[in-house]
Amino acid sequence: MTNATGSTRARRGAARWPWWDWWIDRKTRWARDPVKQLDEDTFRTLAVGTGLPPIYQKSTFPFRSARDGASRFLGMSKHGERPYARIYTRLGNPTTEYLERLLFQLEGHHVIEKALAADEREPTLGCLITASGMGAISAIVLSVVSAGDAVLAGNVYGCTDSLLRGLGKLGVHAIFGDMADLDAVDATLDAHPEIVAVLLESPENPTLRVADVEAISHRCERRGVLLVVDNTFCSPWLQQPFRLGADVVIHSLTKFVNGHSTSVGGAILGPFRFMKTDLFPWYKDLGATPSPFDSWLDAMTVQGLAIRQRAQSESAAAIARFLREHRHVAGVHYPGLDDFPQADIVKRQMRDGGSIVAFEVRGGIPAGEALMNYFARKDTPMELAVSLGAAISYIEHPASMTHAVVPPEARLARGITPGLIRLSVGLEGTPTLIEHLDRGLDVAHR
Numbered sequence: 001m002t003n004a005t006g007s008t009r010a011r012r013g014a015a016r017w018p019w020w021d022w023w024i025d026r027k028t029r030w031a032r033d034p035v036k037q038l039d040e041d042t043f044r045t046l047a048v049g050t051g052l053p054p055i056y057q058k059s060t061f062p063f064r065s066a067r068d069g070a071s072r073f074l075g076m077s078k079h080g081e082r083p084y085a086r087i088y089t090r091l092g093n094p095t096t097e098y099l100e101r102l103l104f105q106l107e108g109h110h111v112i113e114k115a116l117a118a119d120e121r122e123p124t125l126g127c128l129i130t131a132s133g134m135g136a137i138s139a140i141v142l143s144v145v146s147a148g149d150a151v152l153a154g155n156v157y158g159c160t161d162s163l164l165r166g167l168g169k170l171g172v173h174a175i176f177g178d179m180a181d182l183d184a185v186d187a188t189l190d191a192h193p194e195i196v197a198v199l200l201e202s203p204e205n206p207t208l209r210v211a212d213v214e215a216i217s218h219r220c221e222r223r224g225v226l227l228v229v230d231n232t233f234c235s236p237w238l239q240q241p242f243r244l245g246a247d248v249v250i251h252s253l254t255k256f257v258n259g260h261s262t263s264v265g266g267a268i269l270g271p272f273r274f275m276k277t278d279l280f281p282w283y284k285d286l287g288a289t290p291s292p293f294d295s296w297l298d299a300m301t302v303q304g305l306a307i308r309q310r311a312q313s314e315s316a317a318a319i320a321r322f323l324r325e326h327r328h329v330a331g332v333h334y335p336g337l338d339d340f341p342q343a344d345i346v347k348r349q350m351r352d353g354g355s356i357v358a359f360e361v362r363g364g365i366p367a368g369e370a371l372m373n374y375f376a377r378k379d380t381p382m383e384l385a386v387s388l389g390a391a392i393s394y395i396e397h398p399a400s401m402t403h404a405v406v407p408p409e410a411r412l413a414r415g416i417t418p419g420l421i422r423l424s425v426g427l428e429g430t431p432t433l434i435e436h437l438d439r440g441l442d443v444a445h446r
Contacts, residue, residue: 013224016196019273023247024221026124026271030114033243037351038109040306043237046105048303053098055296061086075276082126083276084284089292091284096295100127100267102302103257106236107249107269125242126275128268128283129295133232133252134159135288136266140248141199143282144226147171149196152188154179154211155204155414156230158403164199176410179204179211180342182219189223197226202349203233206358206398206422207415208333210342213349217245232256235389237309238351247271255389258301259308263294308391308427312355315433316425320357322434328367328441330419333358355425356388363445365418368397370444372421380436381428388424393433395423 013020038046063069063086075083082100085092104127105112111124130136137160141151145167152175153164164174177188179200189195198220202211213229220227228248229241235256241249251257253265266288268279283289313336320334335346336353346353361367375395376384382393386402396402398416406416425433 011224012193013221013226016224017274017278019271019277020224022273023271026111026115027221027242027245027247029118030111030124031108031242032245033110035110036243036349037240038106038236042109043106044306046102046109047305049098049102049299052296052299053095056089056094056292058093058292059089061088084280090287090289093289093292093295095292095299096129096290099129099295099299099302102299103127103129103236103251103267104269106302107231107240108242111242123272125269126272128275128279129253129290129298130266130268130283130288131290131294132264132288133157133230133250133254133266134163135286136250136252136268137199137230138163139279139282139286139288140228140250140268140270141167141197142286143279144197145172148194150175150192150194152177152185152192152195152198152225154200154202155207155209155416156199156201157205158405160199160230161403161410162405179216180209182212182215185216185219189219189225195223195225197228199228199230201230201233202239203335203354203356204414205233206356206402206420208335208356208358209415210335210345210350212342212345213241213244213246217247220247221245233356233388234350234354235305235309237306238313238354239349242269244349248274253298254387256309257305257389258298259305259390260301261387261390261392262301263297265290265294265298309355310352311427312425313352315427315430316355316357317353318430319423319425319433319437320353320359323357323359323437326438326441328362328445330360330362332360357423357425359421359423360417360419361421361441361444363419365400367444368419368421371395371440372397374440374443375436380440381432382423382426382436388422390424391427393424393426393428395421398422 072087077085108125115124150173178184200211217227226247229246230250232252248270251267317336323329324332334357375382382395385394386396
C-alpha cells in the first residue's frame with residue numbers, strides 16, 4: 001500500500017467522525033507508549049484510591065437554579081463533575097462517577113500525565129460505566145455504525161457474536177476473521193471498505209489466542225477504522241490497550257474488576273470528544289445504566305485487583321503445566337506457557353499469562369460432561385458456572401454454554417471443539433485445585 005493510498009483511506013475516518021483527526025493527534029502523542037504497563041506500585045495506589053464515596057441511592061438530583069438545570073442539560077457541569085452529571089441517575093450518578101474516574105486512571109494514567117505536562121485543558125479520554133458488559137458493547141457498536149456499514153470481529157463472546165449477527169436486519173453486517181493472522185486482517189480490510197470498526201478480544205474467549213493489538217491498531221488507523229478492544233479477559237492490570245494503539249477499550253466489570261461475582265457491570269473508555277458527542281446519546285437512550293450500589297461494589301473490589309490477579313495468574317500457570325502432562329488431556333491453551341504459539345506477543349503486551357486456562361479433554365463430549373458434573377457437586381472446589389475472574393474458580397463447556405449461540409460451523413472454525421473446557425482459576429489454592437482436577441479427570445474417564 002502506498003503512502004498516498006494509505007492517506008486517502010485514513011481520510012475516511014475524518015470524513016465519518018469530526019473528532020477523528022483530533023483523536024489521532026492525541027493518540028500519537030499521548031496514548032501510544034513504549035512502556036506497555038503501568039508499574040505495579042502506581043497501579044495499586046491508584047486502585048485503592050482516596051476512599052470510597054457514599055452510595056448515592058437516588059434517581060433524581062435537584063438543580064441549584066433554572067439556569068443550572070439548563071446548563072446541565074447542555075452538558076455543562078461544574079465542580080469537576082463529568083458532563084450531564086447530577087440530573088438523573090440514568091445520565092450519571094456521583095458513586096458511578098467515582099468508579100469512572102478510577103478506571104480512567106488505571107487504563108490511561110500515562111495519558112493524563114502527558115496531557116498535564118503539555119498544559120492540555122480539554123480531556124483526552126472519557127469513561128462511562130454501564131449496567132453490563134453487553135450494555136457497553138451494544139452502546140459502542142450502535143454509536144459508530146450506520147446502515148451499509150460492517151464490523152470486523154474476531155473470536156468473540158457468544159452474546160457479542162449474536163449481537164453483531166442480529167444487526168443484519170438494520171443493514172449492518174458482521175464479518176468474522178482470524179485476528180491472529182495479520183495478512184488476513186489486511187486482506188479483509190482491503191476487501192471491505194465498508195468496515196468502520198474492528199472489535200477484538202485478546203486473549204480470545206475461550207481459545208485464548210492472542211491478537212497483536214499494536215500491529216492491528218496501525219492497520220486500522222491508516223484506513224480510518226476504529227479499533228475497539230474488549231479487555232475483559234485481562235483487566236487493566238494485565239493489559240492496557242491504549243498504550244498499544246486501541247481507540248476504545250471496553251470491559252465487563254462483572255469479571256476481574258469485581259472479582260467476587262457480586263454485581264454485573266461494564267465500562268467504555270475512549271476519545272473524550274467521541275464519548276461526549278457520539279456515544280453519550282446512545283448511552284442515555286439505551287438506558288444501560290448501573291445502579292449506584294453496583295458501582296460502589298466495583299469501586300471497592302477493584303482496590304485489591306492487582307493482588308488478586310497476580311495470585312490467580314501464578315496458580316493458573318502451575319495448573320496449565322500440570323494439565324499439559326495429564327494423561328486425560330489432549331491439549332492445553334494458556335498464554336503464559338513458554339511454548340504458547342504467540343508467546344512473543346504475550347510478553348510484549350501482557351503483564352503475565354493471566355488466570356484463564358482452556359484445555360481439551362480426551363473422550364469428547366461424554367468425558368467433558370462427566371468432568372462438568374464432578375465440579376457441579378457441593379463437595380468439590382470450583383463451581384460449574386459461566387463467569388470468570390472471581391475469587392472462586394469457575395469451569396464451563398463453551399460449545400454447549402457460553403458459545404452455544406454461535407453457529408456450529410463457526411465454532412469449529414474458531415477452535416471451539418466439543419472437548420474444549422474453559423477454566424477460570426480463582427483463589428482456592430494451587431494444590432487443592434490440582435488435586436480435584438486430577439480426581440475429576442479420572443472420574444470422567446472411568
